[in-house]
Amino acid sequence: xxxxxxxxxxxxxxxxxxLIGFKASFRIDYxxxxxxxxxxxxxxxxxxxxxxxxxxxxxxxxQTGVEFFEEIISIYPLxxxxxxxxxxxxxSVIDSxxxxxxFRYVKKPWTNEDIxxxxxxxxxxxxxxxxxxxxxxxLQKAYNELEKFAYSVTHDIRGPLLSILGAVDVAQxxxxxxxxxxxxxLMEKSVKKLDTFILNIHDYYSLKQGELQxxxxxxxxxxxxxxxxxxxxxxxRSINFVTNxxxxxxxxxxxxxxxxxxNNLLSNAFKYQKKDNANKLVELDIQVKRGVATMQIKxxxxxxxxxxxxxxxxxxxxxxxxxxxxxxxxYNVKDAVNKINGEIKVTSVFNEGTIFIIxxxxx
Amino acid sequence: xQENINFIIxxxxxxxxxxxxxxxxxxxxxxxxxxxxxxxxxYEYVKKSVVExxxxxxxxxxxxxxxxxxMDGFEFVEEFENxxxxxxxxxxxxxxxxxxxxxHADKISTYKSVKFFLEKPIKTESLLDLIxx
Numbered sequence: 406x407x408x409x410x411x412x413x414x415x416x417x418x419x420x421x422x423x424l425i426g427f428k429a430s431f432r433i434d435y436x437x438x439x440x441x442x443x444x445x446x447x448x449x450x451x452x453x454x455x456x457x458x459x460x461x462x463x464x465x466x467x468q469t470g471v472e473f474f475e476e477i478i479s480i481y482p483l484x485x486x487x488x489x490x491x492x493x494x495x496x497s498v499i500d501s502x503x504x505x506x507x508f509r510y511v512k513k514p515w516t517n518e519d520i521x522x523x524x525x526x527x528x529x530x531x532x533x534x535x536x537x538x539x540x541x542x543x544l545q546k547a548y549n550e551l552e553k554f555a556y557s558v559t560h561d562i563r564g565p566l567l568s569i570l571g572a573v574d575v576a577q578x579x580x581x582x583x584x585x586x587x588x589x590x591l592m593e594k595s596v597k598k599l600d601t602f603i604l605n606i607h608d609y610y611s612l613k614q615g616e617l618q619x620x621x622x623x624x625x626x627x628x629x630x631x632x633x634x635x636x637x638x639x640x641x642r643s644i645n646f647v648t649n650x651x652x653x654x655x656x657x658x659x660x661x662x663x664x665x666x667x668n669n670l671l672s673n674a675f676k677y678q679k680k681d682n683a684n685k686l687v688e689l690d691i692q693v694k695r696g697v698a699t700m701q702i703k704x705x706x707x708x709x710x711x712x713x714x715x716x717x718x719x720x721x722x723x724x725x726x727x728x729x730x731x732x733x734x735x736y737n738v739k740d741a742v743n744k745i746n747g748e749i750k751v752t753s754v755f756n757e758g759t760i761f762i763i764x765x766x767x768x
Numbered sequence: 769x770q771e772n773i774n775f776i777i778x779x780x781x782x783x784x785x786x787x788x789x790x791x792x793x794x795x796x797x798x799x800x801x802x803x804x805x806x807x808x809x810x811y812e813y814v815k816k817s818v819v820e821x822x823x824x825x826x827x828x829x830x831x832x833x834x835x836x837x838x839m840d841g842f843e844f845v846e847e848f849e850n851x852x853x854x855x856x857x858x859x860x861x862x863x864x865x866x867x868x869x870x871x872h873a874d875k876i877s878t879y880k881s882v883k884f885f886l887e888k889p890i891k892t893e894s895l896l897d898l899i900x901x
Contacts, residue, residue, distance in 0.1 A: 497790050560835055563866060564781060570889040571787040578794040578892075588790075723837030732837070 411436040412528055413455050417446040417473065418462040418489070427460070430517050435524070443476075450477065456484045458527045460511075460520075463490035463498070463671050471501045477505060482667075483535070485527035489513055548718065557721045561602050561731055565595035605733040608665050612740045616658040619768045624691045624698070625648045627660075631689065633665055638675050644685040646675075652693040657768045662741040667700070669734040670761050674704035677725065679756070696767040706760040714751060773899065776827055777803040777843065778810045779833035779864065788831060788890065795895065807832075807839035811847050817855060829898065831886065833864045834872050845879045862886055862898055 413436045416427050424439040431437055438453065440446035442465070450456060459477075463470040468484060474486045488510040490498055501507050506526055511519050569592050576588040628648045639646045667689075674687040688703040713724035718739040721732035742749045747765035779785045785803035785816060792799050804810035814830070834841030841863060848856065862884035865873040876882055884901060886894055 543871040560866075564784075567866070567888045568781060568787060571784065571791070574889065574892075575787055575790050575794065578791075584790075592835065595783055725837070 412457050412524065413438065413453060414460065414524065415440065415446060415449050415453075415456050415457045415484070416460045417441075417443070417465075417470075418460075419465045420462070423462070430700075431520065431524075443473055446473070450481050456481075457531050458483045458487060458524060460487050460489055462513075463488055463494045463705075469494075469497070471497050472504065472584075474501065474506045483531070485531050487511060487523055489515060489526060496635075511596075553721060554620075557732070558606070562599065565599040565602075568592075568595040600735075602731050605731050605737065608737045609733060610742075611661065611752065612665065612737060612744060615661065617768075618661065618696055619657050619659055619745065622656045622658055622660060622663065622698075624652045624656070624693065627663065627667065628689060628691065629673060635671060638672075639687075641683065642675060642678065644675055644678065644687055646687050646689070648689045650691045651696075652691070654693060654696075656693050656696075658698075658700055658745050659768075662745045663765075665741040666738050666763060667702075669738045670702045670763075673734060674702055674706065674759070676730075677759075678704070678706040693767075698765045698767070700763045700765070701760065702763075703758065703760045708755040708757050708759055709753040710755050714753060717751065718749075769825040772826055773799055774828045775799060775801045776810060776814070776828070776830045776859075777801065778807050778830065778836075778841075779803070780805050781833075782836060784833070788805075790894065791890065791892070795899070807841070807844040808838055811839070811844055814848065814855065814859065815851060817858070826867075828859045829866060830859050830861045831864060832861055832882075834876055835866075841876060843874065845881060849879065849881050860884065860901075864890075 411434070414431070415438045416424060417440045418427075419441055420423055421441055424441060428439055438449045438456070440449055446461075450459075459474075461470040461473055465473075466472045468476075469646075470488045470490065474488070478486075486507045488501070489512075490510055491513045498507075502510065508530065509523050513521055526629070568569060572588045572591045572595070576585050579585060579588075604636050628650050630720055632646065632648060635646060638644070671687065671689065678685045682705065684704075684705070686705045688701070689724045690701040690703075692699045707725065709724050712721075716722045717724055718735050720736040723730055723732045739749060742763060745768075746764055750762045751759065752762075753759040773796075775789075777788050779787050779788070782805060785805065786822075787829045789803060792801055802813070804813070812829075813831070832841050832844060839847075843863065845863075848859075848861065859881075861879075861882045863876045863882050864886050865876065866888045873885065877885070884898055886898065
C-alpha cells in the first residue's frame with residue numbers, strides 16, 4: 406500500500422502519552438493525525454477532508470468526546486466517529502450511540518486488537534456509505550435526465566403529429582389540388598421529422614445499454630458508405646463532400662459508435678450550411694497512426710456562436726432555430742465518443758464554419 | 769366591420785407557421801401575416817414597429833409558441849413587457865399552448881400582456897374567437 410492509499414485517522418486525546426502510544430502502534434499501516442485539544446482537531450479536519458475515522462477520548466478538560474462529536478457532525482458528516490472511554494461514562498455513551506452520533510466505542514485501556522478491529526469495521530462502513538452517496542448522485546443525475554427526457558420526448562413527438570393534424574384540417578378547407586398537394590408534402594415532412602427523432606432515440610438507447618462490439622475497421626469502407634449514403638443529400642444541396650483516408654495499420658473499435666458519430670456530425674455539416682453560399686464544402690479527413698484514429702469533420706456552414714459551444718453536447722440544447730433538429734444528435738455523439746474512450750473537440754467561427762476533431766484509440 | 773388584421777406568428781416549426789398562415793388565409797385572404805422561426809428576430813421586429821397614431825390603428829395579433837430553442841415564449845413575453853407602453857398597447861399576444869404542458873399554460877397566463885390562448889391543434893372556432901376579441 407503506498408502512502409497516499411493509507412487510511413487517514415484522527416486521534417483526539419488530552420493525554421499526550423496516549424497520543425504517542427497510538428501513533429507508535431498504528432503509523433505503519435495508517436496515516437495518523439493527533440490532536441491534544443479540540444481546536445487542534447478542528448484544524449486537522451479542516452485541512453484533511455479525507456479523514457475517514459476519528460477516535461476521541463471522552464474525558465477531556467474543555468469538552469467531552471460526546472460533545473465534540475455532536476459539534477462536528479453537521480460540518481464533517483463523513484468521518485466515522487469512535488469514542489474511547491472508561492466504564493464510568495457509560496450512560497452518556499449509550500445515549501450518544503442511540504442518537505447516531507458515534508459508530509462504536511472502545512473501552513479504556515484499549516488493546517491494539519480492539520483498535521484494529523474497530524478501524525476495519527469503520528472503514529467498511531465508510532466505504533459502503535460513500536459508495537451509497539456516489540450512487541445517489543448518479544441516481545439523481547439519471548432521474549433529472551429522465552424528467553427532461555420525458556418532457557422533451559412528448560414535445561418532440563407530439564409536435565409533428567399536431568402539424569399533421571393541422572395539415573389534414575387545413576386541407577378540408579381548400580379546393581385547389583395544388584394546395585392540397587402542398588399539404589401532403591407538409592405531412593410527409595412531419596412524418597420524416599418524427600422518424601428521425603425516433604431513430605435518434607433508438608441510437609440513444611443502444612448507446613446507453615448496448616455492449617461494445619469491437620471489430621476491425623476499414624476506414625476506407627466506412628467513408629465509402631458515408632459518401633454513398635449522403636449522395637442524394639449532397640447532390641440536392643449542391644455540397645462538395647471531400648473525403649481523405651490514410652490508414653496503413655489495423656484499427657479496432659465499436660463500429661456502431663463510430664457510425665453514430667459520423668452520421669450525426671456529417672448530417673449536421675450538411676444541414677447547417679449557409680443557403681446562399683455557392684461553394685458549400687464538407688471535408689472528412691481520417692488518419693490512423695500508432696493505434697490512434699483522428700477524424701476531422703470540417704464545414705464552411707453557419708458556425709456556432711462561441712457562447713453556445715459549451716452547451717452543444719447537452720441533451721436537448723439547440724443553438725439555432727434554423728433547420729429541423731431534436732437536440733439529441735450531438736448528445737449521442739458525445740456519448741458514443743466516451744463509450745469508445747475517445748475525445749472530441751470543437752472549434753467554430755460564427756458564419757464561417759465548424760471543425761470537429763475526434764481522436765479514438767484502437768482497442 | 770371589415771377591419772384588417774396583422775398577424776405575427778412566432779413558432780420554431782416552419783410547418784406550423786405555414787399551417788397557421790394557411791388557415792388564417794382560408795378565413796380571410798387579406799390578412800397581413802408575418803412569421804418568425806426565431807423569437808429574437810420577432811422581438812426586434814416588434815421593437816422597431818411604428819405605432820400608427822392617426823387613431824385608426826390596425827389590430828396586431830402575435831401568435832406565440834412557448835417551447836422554442838434560444839429565446840422561448842416566456843423570454844419573449846418578458847422582453848415584450850419591457851417595451852414602451854405605446855408599443856405594447858399596439859399588440860395583443862396570444863400564446864400557443866399544448867394540452868400536455870399544463871404547467872406552461874398556467875405560467876404563461878400569469879403575464880398581463882398575454883390576453884388569449886390557442887391550444888394546439890388549432891381549431892377554426894378558436895381562431896374566430898381570437899379574431900373577434
